Amino acid sequence: MSSAVTPVFRRLGARRDSVSPLTRHEAQAAVEELLPAALGGRGGAGRVGRGLDPALSSGSRVLAASCDVNATQRMGGGPVDPPMTSARLCGPHSEEVFAMGATVRQEALERLRVLVGEWVVEAEFPGQAVGAGRSVFEWTLDGQFLVQRTEAPDPAPDSTSIVSVEPETGAYTQHYFDSRGVVRLYAMTFDGEVWQLLREEEDFSPLSFRQRFTGRLSADGDSIHGVWEQSKDGSAQWETDFALTYRRSR
Numbered sequence: 001m002s003s004a005v006t007p008v009f010r011r012l013g014a015r016r017d018s019v020s021p022l023t024r025h026e027a028q029a030a031v032e033e034l035l036p037a038a039l040g041g042r043g044g045a046g047r048v049g050r051g052l053d054p055a056l057s058s059g060s061r062v063l064a065a066s067c068d069v070n071a072t073q074r075m076g077g078g079p080v081d082p083p084m085t086s087a088r089l090c091g092p093h094s095e096e097v098f099a100m101g102a103t104v105r106q107e108a109l110e111r112l113r114v115l116v117g118e119w120v121v122e123a124e125f126p127g128q129a130v131g132a133g134r135s136v137f138e139w140t141l142d143g144q145f146l147v148q149r150t151e152a153p154d155p156a157p158d159s160t161s162i163v164s165v166e167p168e169t170g171a172y173t174q175h176y177f178d179s180r181g182v183v184r185l186y187a188m189t190f191d192g193e194v195w196q197l198l199r200e201e202e203d204f205s206p207l208s209f210r211q212r213f214t215g216r217l218s219a220d221g222d223s224i225h226g227v228w229e230q231s232k233d234g235s236a237q238w239e240t241d242f243a244l245t246y247r248r249s250r
Helices: 006-016 024-040 054-076 094-115
Strands: 117-124 132-140 145-151 159-165 172-178 183-190 194-199 210-217 223-231 239-248
Touching: 094 145, 094 159, 094 183, 210 239
Parallel strands: none
Antiparallel strands: 117 132, 117 239, 132 145, 145 159, 159 172, 172 183, 183 194, 194 210, 210 223, 223 239
16 A cells, blocks of 8 residues: 555544544545545546546546545445435546536537527417417526526416436426426427427326427527427327417517
Protein backbone atom coordinates (compact mmCIF):
# COMPACT_ATOMS: atom_id res chain seq x y z
CA MET A 1 0.00 0.00 0.00
CA SER A 2 1.24 3.49 -0.84
CA SER A 3 2.69 5.51 2.02
CA ALA A 4 0.37 8.35 1.02
CA VAL A 5 -2.69 6.10 1.36
CA THR A 6 -1.79 4.33 4.63
CA PRO A 7 -2.46 7.28 7.02
CA VAL A 8 -5.90 7.81 5.52
CA PHE A 9 -6.93 4.22 6.07
CA ARG A 10 -5.55 4.33 9.60
CA ARG A 11 -7.86 7.26 10.38
CA LEU A 12 -10.82 5.48 8.80
CA GLY A 13 -10.01 2.34 10.76
CA ALA A 14 -9.95 4.34 14.00
CA ARG A 15 -13.37 5.78 13.19
CA ARG A 16 -14.75 2.31 12.57
CA ASP A 17 -14.71 1.67 16.33
CA SER A 18 -16.17 5.07 17.14
CA VAL A 19 -19.78 5.45 18.26
CA SER A 20 -20.44 8.39 15.93
CA PRO A 21 -20.71 7.64 12.19
CA LEU A 22 -18.28 9.01 9.65
CA THR A 23 -19.55 12.38 8.48
CA ARG A 24 -19.91 13.28 4.81
CA HIS A 25 -17.25 15.99 5.25
CA GLU A 26 -14.77 13.47 6.70
CA ALA A 27 -15.53 10.98 3.95
CA GLN A 28 -15.09 13.53 1.18
CA ALA A 29 -11.82 14.72 2.74
CA ALA A 30 -10.59 11.13 2.70
CA VAL A 31 -11.61 10.79 -0.95
CA GLU A 32 -9.70 13.95 -1.87
CA GLU A 33 -6.56 12.52 -0.24
CA LEU A 34 -6.95 9.08 -1.75
CA LEU A 35 -7.84 10.13 -5.29
CA PRO A 36 -4.42 11.46 -6.40
CA ALA A 37 -2.66 8.32 -5.17
CA ALA A 38 -5.30 6.06 -6.67
CA LEU A 39 -4.98 7.74 -10.06
CA GLY A 40 -1.22 7.94 -9.91
CA GLY A 41 -0.79 4.61 -11.64
CA ARG A 42 -3.18 5.62 -14.42
CA GLY A 43 -1.85 8.95 -15.47
CA GLY A 44 -2.03 10.94 -12.22
CA ALA A 45 -4.60 13.16 -10.62
CA GLY A 46 -4.55 15.49 -13.60
CA ARG A 47 -6.75 12.98 -15.39
CA VAL A 48 -9.78 14.04 -13.37
CA GLY A 49 -12.08 16.22 -15.46
CA ARG A 50 -9.65 16.41 -18.40
CA GLY A 51 -11.35 17.15 -21.68
CA LEU A 52 -14.74 17.72 -20.05
CA ASP A 53 -16.88 20.81 -19.83
CA PRO A 54 -16.04 22.64 -16.56
CA ALA A 55 -19.56 22.06 -15.24
CA LEU A 56 -19.36 18.37 -16.04
CA SER A 57 -15.91 18.12 -14.51
CA SER A 58 -17.27 19.55 -11.28
CA GLY A 59 -20.23 17.18 -11.43
CA SER A 60 -17.98 14.19 -12.01
CA ARG A 61 -15.98 15.05 -8.91
CA VAL A 62 -19.21 15.18 -6.90
CA LEU A 63 -20.17 11.84 -8.39
CA ALA A 64 -16.85 10.27 -7.43
CA ALA A 65 -17.12 11.67 -3.92
CA SER A 66 -20.68 10.41 -3.49
CA CYS A 67 -19.69 6.89 -4.56
CA ASP A 68 -16.81 6.79 -2.08
CA VAL A 69 -18.82 8.48 0.69
CA ASN A 70 -21.16 5.50 0.81
CA ALA A 71 -18.23 3.11 0.94
CA THR A 72 -16.38 4.99 3.69
CA GLN A 73 -19.57 5.36 5.72
CA ARG A 74 -19.93 1.59 5.69
CA MET A 75 -16.35 1.33 6.92
CA GLY A 76 -17.17 3.79 9.71
CA GLY A 77 -20.09 1.69 10.92
CA GLY A 78 -22.61 4.52 10.51
CA PRO A 79 -25.88 4.59 8.60
CA VAL A 80 -25.58 4.59 4.82
CA ASP A 81 -27.33 7.44 3.01
CA PRO A 82 -29.48 6.59 -0.02
CA PRO A 83 -27.07 6.49 -2.96
CA MET A 84 -26.88 9.72 -4.94
CA THR A 85 -26.36 7.78 -8.14
CA SER A 86 -27.15 4.33 -9.48
CA ALA A 87 -24.69 1.68 -8.34
CA ARG A 88 -23.50 0.99 -11.84
CA LEU A 89 -22.16 4.54 -12.12
CA CYS A 90 -19.82 4.02 -9.16
CA GLY A 91 -17.02 2.31 -11.04
CA PRO A 92 -13.79 3.04 -12.86
CA HIS A 93 -15.66 4.66 -15.76
CA SER A 94 -18.22 6.58 -13.67
CA GLU A 95 -16.77 9.93 -14.76
CA GLU A 96 -17.25 9.17 -18.46
CA VAL A 97 -20.75 7.72 -17.91
CA PHE A 98 -21.78 10.77 -15.89
CA ALA A 99 -20.55 13.10 -18.64
CA MET A 100 -22.40 11.15 -21.34
CA GLY A 101 -25.63 11.17 -19.32
CA ALA A 102 -25.36 14.89 -18.62
CA THR A 103 -24.82 15.60 -22.32
CA VAL A 104 -27.84 13.52 -23.38
CA ARG A 105 -30.04 15.22 -20.81
CA GLN A 106 -28.83 18.71 -21.73
CA GLU A 107 -29.51 18.09 -25.41
CA ALA A 108 -33.04 16.94 -24.59
CA LEU A 109 -33.65 20.07 -22.52
CA GLU A 110 -32.29 22.29 -25.29
CA ARG A 111 -34.82 20.87 -27.76
CA LEU A 112 -37.64 22.10 -25.52
CA ARG A 113 -36.39 25.69 -25.60
CA VAL A 114 -38.44 26.48 -28.72
CA LEU A 115 -41.65 25.89 -26.72
CA VAL A 116 -40.86 28.50 -24.06
CA GLY A 117 -43.18 31.49 -24.24
CA GLU A 118 -46.85 32.41 -24.24
CA TRP A 119 -49.33 30.87 -26.67
CA VAL A 120 -52.98 31.34 -27.63
CA VAL A 121 -54.68 27.94 -27.66
CA GLU A 122 -57.59 27.15 -29.97
CA ALA A 123 -59.53 23.90 -29.59
CA GLU A 124 -62.03 22.55 -32.11
CA PHE A 125 -64.68 20.28 -30.63
CA PRO A 126 -67.18 18.74 -33.07
CA GLY A 127 -70.42 20.70 -33.06
CA GLN A 128 -69.28 23.17 -30.39
CA ALA A 129 -68.13 26.77 -30.54
CA VAL A 130 -65.17 27.15 -28.19
CA GLY A 131 -63.30 30.33 -27.28
CA ALA A 132 -59.53 30.67 -27.18
CA GLY A 133 -57.41 29.71 -24.20
CA ARG A 134 -53.92 30.63 -23.04
CA SER A 135 -50.88 28.46 -22.39
CA VAL A 136 -47.49 29.45 -20.98
CA PHE A 137 -44.33 27.34 -21.13
CA GLU A 138 -41.54 28.31 -18.74
CA TRP A 139 -38.50 26.80 -17.04
CA THR A 140 -38.45 26.05 -13.32
CA LEU A 141 -35.88 24.83 -10.77
CA ASP A 142 -32.82 26.21 -12.55
CA GLY A 143 -34.01 25.07 -15.96
CA GLN A 144 -34.25 21.40 -15.02
CA PHE A 145 -37.99 21.10 -15.77
CA LEU A 146 -40.38 22.69 -18.27
CA VAL A 147 -43.75 23.78 -16.84
CA GLN A 148 -46.84 24.31 -19.00
CA ARG A 149 -49.76 26.22 -17.46
CA THR A 150 -52.95 26.31 -19.49
CA GLU A 151 -56.13 28.35 -18.95
CA ALA A 152 -58.74 26.68 -21.12
CA PRO A 153 -62.30 27.68 -22.06
CA ASP A 154 -65.18 25.30 -21.33
CA PRO A 155 -65.52 22.39 -21.68
CA ALA A 156 -61.76 21.81 -21.25
CA PRO A 157 -60.24 22.04 -17.75
CA ASP A 158 -57.39 24.33 -16.70
CA SER A 159 -54.20 22.37 -16.27
CA THR A 160 -50.57 22.37 -15.22
CA SER A 161 -48.03 20.00 -16.74
CA ILE A 162 -44.40 19.41 -15.82
CA VAL A 163 -42.02 17.87 -18.37
CA SER A 164 -39.11 15.92 -16.93
CA VAL A 165 -36.12 14.38 -18.71
CA GLU A 166 -34.74 10.95 -17.89
CA PRO A 167 -31.03 11.60 -17.16
CA GLU A 168 -29.50 8.58 -18.92
CA THR A 169 -31.72 8.29 -22.02
CA GLY A 170 -33.08 11.81 -22.52
CA ALA A 171 -36.64 10.43 -22.62
CA TYR A 172 -39.42 12.86 -21.72
CA THR A 173 -42.33 12.33 -19.32
CA GLN A 174 -45.20 14.80 -18.97
CA HIS A 175 -46.74 14.93 -15.49
CA TYR A 176 -50.28 16.27 -15.96
CA PHE A 177 -52.61 17.82 -13.35
CA ASP A 178 -55.93 19.58 -14.00
CA SER A 179 -58.73 21.49 -12.27
CA ARG A 180 -60.91 18.35 -12.06
CA GLY A 181 -58.31 16.72 -9.80
CA VAL A 182 -57.14 14.41 -12.58
CA VAL A 183 -53.49 13.31 -12.48
CA ARG A 184 -51.91 11.52 -15.42
CA LEU A 185 -48.52 10.55 -16.84
CA TYR A 186 -47.80 10.80 -20.56
CA ALA A 187 -44.82 9.37 -22.39
CA MET A 188 -43.61 12.27 -24.50
CA THR A 189 -41.39 12.70 -27.53
CA PHE A 190 -40.24 15.91 -29.20
CA ASP A 191 -37.63 16.05 -31.94
CA GLY A 192 -37.78 19.80 -32.47
CA GLU A 193 -40.64 19.51 -34.94
CA VAL A 194 -43.08 16.71 -34.03
CA TRP A 195 -44.48 16.67 -30.49
CA GLN A 196 -46.26 13.56 -29.26
CA LEU A 197 -47.91 12.60 -25.97
CA LEU A 198 -49.06 9.03 -25.33
CA ARG A 199 -50.91 7.41 -22.44
CA GLU A 200 -51.63 3.70 -22.67
CA GLU A 201 -51.25 2.53 -19.08
CA GLU A 202 -53.09 3.18 -15.82
CA ASP A 203 -51.12 5.45 -13.47
CA PHE A 204 -52.50 7.85 -10.83
CA SER A 205 -55.86 7.73 -12.62
CA PRO A 206 -57.70 4.74 -14.12
CA LEU A 207 -57.24 4.12 -17.83
CA SER A 208 -60.75 4.51 -19.22
CA PHE A 209 -59.35 5.03 -22.71
CA ARG A 210 -55.97 5.43 -24.39
CA GLN A 211 -54.91 8.93 -25.44
CA ARG A 212 -52.53 10.32 -28.01
CA PHE A 213 -51.64 13.86 -29.03
CA THR A 214 -49.59 14.61 -32.13
CA GLY A 215 -48.61 18.17 -32.98
CA ARG A 216 -46.27 19.66 -35.55
CA LEU A 217 -44.28 22.85 -34.99
CA SER A 218 -44.28 25.26 -37.94
CA ALA A 219 -41.04 26.16 -39.70
CA ASP A 220 -41.03 29.63 -38.12
CA GLY A 221 -41.63 28.16 -34.64
CA ASP A 222 -44.73 30.30 -34.05
CA SER A 223 -47.53 27.75 -34.29
CA ILE A 224 -48.27 24.13 -33.45
CA HIS A 225 -51.08 22.30 -35.22
CA GLY A 226 -52.15 19.09 -33.54
CA VAL A 227 -54.91 16.67 -32.71
CA TRP A 228 -55.88 14.64 -29.66
CA GLU A 229 -57.02 11.09 -30.36
CA GLN A 230 -58.46 8.36 -28.19
CA SER A 231 -59.07 4.63 -28.33
CA LYS A 232 -61.79 3.35 -26.02
CA ASP A 233 -61.69 -0.37 -26.66
CA GLY A 234 -57.95 -0.96 -26.42
CA SER A 235 -57.69 -1.79 -30.11
CA ALA A 236 -55.23 -0.20 -32.51
CA GLN A 237 -58.02 2.01 -33.89
CA TRP A 238 -57.61 5.68 -32.96
CA GLU A 239 -60.47 8.19 -33.22
CA THR A 240 -60.15 11.97 -33.33
CA ASP A 241 -61.19 13.63 -30.07
CA PHE A 242 -60.49 17.27 -30.92
CA ALA A 243 -58.03 19.44 -32.84
CA LEU A 244 -55.73 21.76 -30.93
CA THR A 245 -53.71 24.70 -32.27
CA TYR A 246 -51.09 26.78 -30.46
CA ARG A 247 -50.25 30.26 -31.79
CA ARG A 248 -47.34 32.11 -30.20
CA SER A 249 -48.32 35.47 -28.73
CA ARG A 250 -44.93 36.33 -27.26
